[in-house]
Amino acid sequence: MIYYISPTQVNALVPGSVAGGPQPVVVSTANGPSVPFMVSVDSAEPGFLAPPSFVVNGNQYVVAQFSDGTFVLPQGAIAGITSRSAKPGDTIIIYGIGFGAVTPAVPIGQITEVSNTLSAPFQFFFGSTLANTNYSGLAPGQIGVYQFNVVVPAISGGDLTPISFSLGGVTGTQTLYTAVQGN
Numbered sequence: 001m002i003y004y005i006s007p008t009q010v011n012a013l014v015p016g017s018v019a020g021g022p023q024p025v026v027v028s029t030a031n032g033p034s035v036p037f038m039v040s041v042d043s044a045e046p047g048f049l050a051p052p053s054f055v056v057n058g059n060q061y062v063v064a065q066f067s068d069g070t071f072v073l074p075q076g077a078i079a080g081i082t083s084r085s086a087k088p089g090d091t092i093i094i095y096g097i098g099f100g101a102v103t104p105a106v107p108i109g110q111i112t113e114v115s116n117t118l119s120a121p122f123q124f125f126f127g128s129t130l131a132n133t134n135y136s137g138l139a140p141g142q143i144g145v146y147q148f149n150v151v152v153p154a155i156s157g158g159d160l161t162p163i164s165f166s167l168g169g170v171t172g173t174q175t176l177y178t179a180v181q182g183n
Contacts, residue, residue: 001109001143013109013144014041045098046146046167050176053078062163062176064092064150074159074179085179088154091134092178099146099167102137112138118146120168126180127162129153157182 004011010027024036049063056077064072064086072092073083086092102116116137124131132151139147155161157180165172 003143015108042098046096046100046165046172047098047174048094048096048148048165048172048176050174059160059177060175062094062174062178064094064178066090066092072178077179083179085157085159085181086152087181088152088157090152092150092152094148094150095139096146096148097144099136106138109143111143112140115140118167121166122148123166124148124150125164125166126153126155126157126178129155152180155180155182 001013001015002010003013018041020041022038023041025039026036027034050060051063054061054063054073056073061073061077066072066084066086069082071078071081071083072086073081075084077083099118099120099122101119103119104114104116106112106114106116115135118136122133122136124133124136131153133148134151135147135149137146139145159179160177161180163176163178164174
């Protein structure tokens with residue numbers, strides 16, 4: 001399923017029937033097919049939303065929001081974006097892709113219409129402190145997007161608080177930060 005096209009980018013959801021391992025991707029236009037581009041297909045290749053526009057002073061911040069849409073960043077960190085630091089006890093919402101199967105199963109390529117949870121054990125950390133995750137599954141109303149509702153634990157925090165996760169006991173590979181107003 002293709003869900004975004006620009007002159008330099010195509011975003012597509014990999015069909016669930018594609019075998020794991022190296023697979024060729026070919027893009028066809030009115031001008032003909034592209035040269036095959038090899039991609040690696042895994043049952044899970046998790047990552048949080050962290051675009052280049054969320055690099056602040058050379059540090060990659062995760063895209064995290066409060067329920068009112070305010071971003072979790074140092075205040076004024078990115079021009080034109082309303083932001084503030086999170087406080088212990090706040091619930092923040094983070095999105096990602098590639099986190100694998102959920103229970104109950106949601107068919108690949110279908111809009112998520114039911115609450116679900118990741119099938120593999122998931123943990124979220126602020127620094128080395130484990131956080132409570134109220135929801136970790138496919139995002140309602142979305143296709144292939146995962147949502148994590150994370151409660152900020154009582155930590156000393158700061159504008160450059162590292163975050164990480166583990167899925168099925170395997171630590172994620174991204175180096176990401178968020179802003180937490182300390183106790």
